Amino acid sequence: MTKAKTKSKAKTALQKVKFYQTGTLTVGNRLMDEDARSVQASMDRSNALTSGHRACQGCGEALGARYAIDAAMRAVNNRIVAVNATGCLEVFTTPYPETAWSIPWIHSLFGNAAAVATGVAAANRVKGRKDVKVIAQGGDGGTTDIGFGCLSGMFERNDDVLYICYDNEAYMNTGVQRSSATPPTARTATTPSVGDKPGNVFGTGKNLPLIAMAHNIPYVATASVSDLHDLETKVTRAMDIKGSRYIHIFVPCPLGWGTAAHDTIRIARLAMESGLFPLFEAEHGEVNSSSPIRRQVPVEDYLRPQRRFAHLFKKGHEDTESIARLQAMADANIKRFNLLRKHNQRDEL
Amino acid sequence: MKPFAITLDVGTSLANHTGSWRNERPVYLDRLPPCNAACPAGENIQAWLYHAEEGDYHAAWQEIMQHNPMPAIMGRVCYHACEGACNRGKVDEAVGIHAVERFLGDEAQKKGWTVDCASPSGKNVLVIGAGPSGLSAAYHLARLGHAVTIHEAGPFSGGMMRFGIPKYRLPREVLDAEVQRILDMGVTLKVDSKVDDIQALMKDGGFDACFVAVGAHLAKRANIPAGDASHILDAVSMLRGMETEAEPPLLGRRVVVYGGGNTAVDVARTAKRLGASEALIVYRRTREQMPAHDFEMEEAEEEGVLVHWLRTIKQIEDTTFTVEKMALNDDGWPEPTGEFETIEADTLVLALGQDVDTSFLEKVPGVNIAKDGVVDVDETMMTGCDGIFAGGDMVPAERTVTVAVGHGKKAARNIDAYLRRFRYKPPPKHEVAEFENLNSWYYTDADQRVQPALDLIRRQTTFQEVLGGLDETNALFEARRCLSCGNCFECDNCYGVCPDNAVIKLGPGKRFEFNYDYCKGCGMCVAECPCGAIKMVPEEN
Numbered sequence A: 001m002t003k004a005k006t007k008s009k010a011k012t013a014l015q016k017v018k019f020y021q022t023g024t025l026t027v028g029n030r031l032m033d034e035d036a037r038s039v040q041a042s043m044d045r046s047n048a049l050t051s052g053h054r055a056c057q058g059c060g061e062a063l064g065a066r067y068a069i070d071a072a073m074r075a076v077n078n079r080i081v082a083v084n085a086t087g088c089l090e091v092f093t094t095p096y097p098e099t100a101w102s103i104p105w106i107h108s109l110f111g112n113a114a115a116v117a118t119g120v121a122a123a124n125r126v127k128g129r130k131d132v133k134v135i136a137q138g139g140d141g142g143t144t145d146i147g148f149g150c151l152s153g154m155f156e157r158n159d160d161v162l163y164i165c166y167d168n169e170a171y172m173n174t175g176v177q178r179s180s181a182t183p184p185t186a187r188t189a190t191t192p193s194v195g196d197k198p199g200n201v202f203g204t205g206k207n208l209p210l211i212a213m214a215h216n217i218p219y220v221a222t223a224s225v226s227d228l229h230d231l232e233t234k235v236t237r238a239m240d241i242k243g244s245r246y247i248h249i250f251v252p253c254p255l256g257w258g259t260a261a262h263d264t265i266r267i268a269r270l271a272m273e274s275g276l277f278p279l280f281e282a283e284h285g286e287v288n289s290s291s292p293i294r295r296q297v298p299v300e301d302y303l304r305p306q307r308r309f310a311h312l313f314k315k316g317h318e319d320t321e322s323i324a325r326l327q328a329m330a331d332a333n334i335k336r337f338n339l340l341r342k343h344n345q346r347d348e349l
Numbered sequence B: 001m002k003p004f005a006i007t008l009d010v011g012t013s014l015a016n017h018t019g020s021w022r023n024e025r026p027v028y029l030d031r032l033p034p035c036n037a038a039c040p041a042g043e044n045i046q047a048w049l050y051h052a053e054e055g056d057y058h059a060a061w062q063e064i065m066q067h068n069p070m071p072a073i074m075g076r077v078c079y080h081a082c083e084g085a086c087n088r089g090k091v092d093e094a095v096g097i098h099a100v101e102r103f104l105g106d107e108a109q110k111k112g113w114t115v116d117c118a119s120p121s122g123k124n125v126l127v128i129g130a131g132p133s134g135l136s137a138a139y140h141l142a143r144l145g146h147a148v149t150i151h152e153a154g155p156f157s158g159g160m161m162r163f164g165i166p167k168y169r170l171p172r173e174v175l176d177a178e179v180q181r182i183l184d185m186g187v188t189l190k191v192d193s194k195v196d197d198i199q200a201l202m203k204d205g206g207f208d209a210c211f212v213a214v215g216a217h218l219a220k221r222a223n224i225p226a227g228d229a230s231h232i233l234d235a236v237s238m239l240r241g242m243e244t245e246a247e248p249p250l251l252g253r254r255v256v257v258y259g260g261g262n263t264a265v266d267v268a269r270t271a272k273r274l275g276a277s278e279a280l281i282v283y284r285r286t287r288e289q290m291p292a293h294d295f296e297m298e299e300a301e302e303e304g305v306l307v308h309w310l311r312t313i314k315q316i317e318d319t320t321f322t323v324e325k326m327a328l329n330d331d332g333w334p335e336p337t338g339e340f341e342t343i344e345a346d347t348l349v350l351a352l353g354q355d356v357d358t359s360f361l362e363k364v365p366g367v368n369i370a371k372d373g374v375v376d377v378d379e380t381m382m383t384g385c386d387g388i389f390a391g392g393d394m395v396p397a398e399r400t401v402t403v404a405v406g407h408g409k410k411a412a413r414n415i416d417a418y419l420r421r422f423r424y425k426p427p428p429k430h431e432v433a434e435f436e437n438l439n440s441w442y443y444t445d446a447d448q449r450v451q452p453a454l455d456l457i458r459r460q461t462t463f464q465e466v467l468g469g470l471d472e473t474n475a476l477f478e479a480r481r482c483l484s485c486g487n488c489f490e491c492d493n494c495y496g497v498c499p500d501n502a503v504i505k506l507g508p509g510k511r512f513e514f515n516y517d518y519c520k521g522c523g524m525c526v527a528e529c530p531c532g533a534i535k536m537v538p539e540e541n
């Protein structure tokens, strides 16, 4: 038999078996059809955020932004404008006159990205450019704190903008100050690890995805750099919806968290698998899907490799009470979003 | 005058070579998968599974054939050291490598796949013994372009694969087809031609080199006082009789087999099938110390084979066996206890191992017979006599089909070098892909596929093959359980996870390259590569 014949036989055989070695857990998979692979696997992905940017080694935000914007571009045939809040993502990509963005991109201020995006969307409407979509993006500080008013207004008016928050749980660009997305006990420049309850305090902060849902906007989702396929699916879905949409992406920061540069995705995975950062989607204020935990880990596995939590694990002075409270937060998420149901193997497409 | 900032043209960050930040750089490498490292025949298992994963069974089979000429046999009788070493064993269960190999071997027989040979070298090689080692050497020599003649003492080819391993583990159609493919390559086989004088034969036949692989066929005896009426056989002649005699050996109703190796188990299982109501293995040590493999013992016990551990046979009077109980001492050695019991049996089969018949080699100048009766060879498999090589059971090594096949390959490569007057240099071994080099998160959960087994009644009464093969669906599934340890399988993870787009995807089958102009050396690609095909190395300055 010729080789060509063997190959074509192989093709029919492939369809029968529903197991792909790594399924969709890896970025690509040579055994699967091209269109079942991720945007990032493609040789002609747009690389909206290109090389030469000045983000730290192993930056989760740089990675998350490329994942999200490349997926958005694929979804709408590259017709997007991005509005960026001040923060690392703006500073490391665009030290004027140099830029790492290969898309139309505007930066105005730290707190007004949502308002500027509303304006761009309005201008498009007036000019009749229905095909051009608007994305606003910023860090957790720019989103949950200083930009919160503008963002809430954008949601309330249901302006046709996708807002993406890259959550690295502090004001990283100015030297790791606490934001309202900083988790309890984390050490930052403004919540130092001193005193008998060191780090950020319990009972503070806000959960922006839930607040966004309370605005009844068409689409809210959380995503993580540790689950690329899920992230791309959510961005693609969001691009298909009109009105205000919000995606909150978990992006570890090696510098601010005190983690190894190569551990960024692993840390994000541990956040996901411990239940501390649940992945879910909501439409019009109702949660309608969540990603079950595949291999559950205790929160300790997530906290221990990070220097911002080092004070919890001081030899002989382990802060078991705080660790237990963090575990309780994870457990509450697991219950609320039903994260421990049996995992539906995603390679059985 | 315009304000300063907007007088500057916007430029791309590509001008900024962030590669200068790096103090370590990622590099792609192929690590040696533990399965490959463990395979006595030197198969590149990961490589053929890679083709099988894609459903390209022909390419997979051709890859096996680079090293092992008999995949259909190997997938049945090899003790698969590869699976013991398989990294997937640390995730759930090892990849069922043997089952996929068997599928590929059977597929090749169905489709009549063949291999290519190099153009004729004009050299003649004599092979003595048509066991797995001789057949493997003949095959590899033929592929390398040499003319090969095999002289075999017995009436058939196969060696212990036919005269030892019973049909219920290796159907003879399978064995015959694998041998026939080798003969079809132009190898000449002369059966019923025992070699007595190697040097005379080489001279008369115009042979330029010789590979000797006569195995170990002399049964070891035990000194057990026994009356004339006692019926005592040895395992090799009994099993051989199954193949060469018109009638199977007469064993009676109750058969005792003495020994603890795989041969003892095969004898007991054969006795069961020949109608023995009782097949009892007597062994002087414990089950844990038994050289027989667990899976074979389990299959035998399923079929009703009984075992008495820690017993030695002291004396036989007619059908009455006196056995002494043993106990392990502190060093784990069995010692007599002085307690005796008796067993009734019609036949005793001794399965105490075999020695090599070296008599015809003793005349060859230079050949050195080691203390335990095996033949010494150097690292090229050459004996002390120039141009005469040896391998398989007759040289110091583990005695398995797979080791024998490996010896045949190694000898063939060295004989080729000897004939062409160069020195064969095996390619350097890569570092082993340890489980710690992998990121097992990325592999989906999947249990090992199970081979179907024949029903018990037929296992106890016929010589039909006990284990069935995997069908295509299951073979493909099993192949895809492979983690591809240490060898890129183009999952695109490195390409995807680099925050600096510093990985260049070269296209299907071409793998990836780093763009060191921008790689900052974060090492995320290394951490997230599922199979450990990248490592960080320090930057020179």
Ligand SMILES: Cc1cc2nc3c(=O)[nH]c(=O)nc-3n(C[C@H](O)[C@H](O)[C@H](O)COP(=O)(O)OP(=O)(O)OC[C@H]3O[C@@H](n4cnc5c(N)ncnc54)[C@H](O)[C@@H]3O)c2cc1C
Pocket: B077, B078, B079, B128, B129, B130, B131, B132, B133, B134, B151, B152, B153, B154, B157, B158, B159, B160, B161, B164, B165, B166, B193, B194, B195, B196, B213, B214, B215, B216, B239, B262, B263, B266, B360, B391, B392, B393, B394, B399, B400, B401, B402, B404
């Ligand atoms: C019962 C039994 C079961 C086994 N089961 C397994 C198993 O499941 N898996 C496994 O891996 N291994 C198994 N083995 C071991 C395996 O069969 C041997 O290690 C292997 O066959 C050795 O190969 P060889 O080529 O060195 O010798 P052999 O297979 O012994 O072949 C040697 C050949 O040389 C011939 N010969 C001998 N003297 C001469 C002469 N002077 N001139 C010409 N020809 C000669 C013999 O007739 C024979 O055909 C088993 C062994 C036995 C006895």
Ligand SMILES: Cc1ncc(C[n+]2csc(CCOP(=O)(O)OP(=O)(O)O)c2C)c(N)n1
Pocket: A061, A086, A087, A088, A089, A109, A110, A111, A138, A139, A140, A141, A142, A143, A168, A170, A171, A172, A173, A174, A179
């Ligand atoms: C009105 C205003 N206040 C303060 C700053 C300084 N500033 C620039 S970026 C930044 C923090 C950004 O934090 P975040 O939004 O979380 O983004 P990150 O850098 O962490 O990605 C601050 C405080 C500013 N640019 N404008």
Ligand code: SF4
Pocket: B033, B034, B035, B036, B045, B046, B049, B085, B086, B087, B088, B095, B097, B481, B482, B483, B484, B485
């Ligand atoms: S997983 Fe595959 S490559 Fe790794 S040891 Fe097992 S069979 Fe070999």
Ligand code: SF4
Pocket: B028, B487, B488, B489, B490, B491, B492, B493, B494, B495, B512, B525, B528, B529, B530, B531, B532, B533, B534
């Ligand atoms: S990450 Fe995937 S694509 Fe990259 S080297 Fe490893 S196996 Fe190959």
Ligand SMILES: [Mg+2]
Pocket: A139, A140, A141, A166, A167, A168, A169, A170, A171, A172
């Ligand atoms: Mg931040």
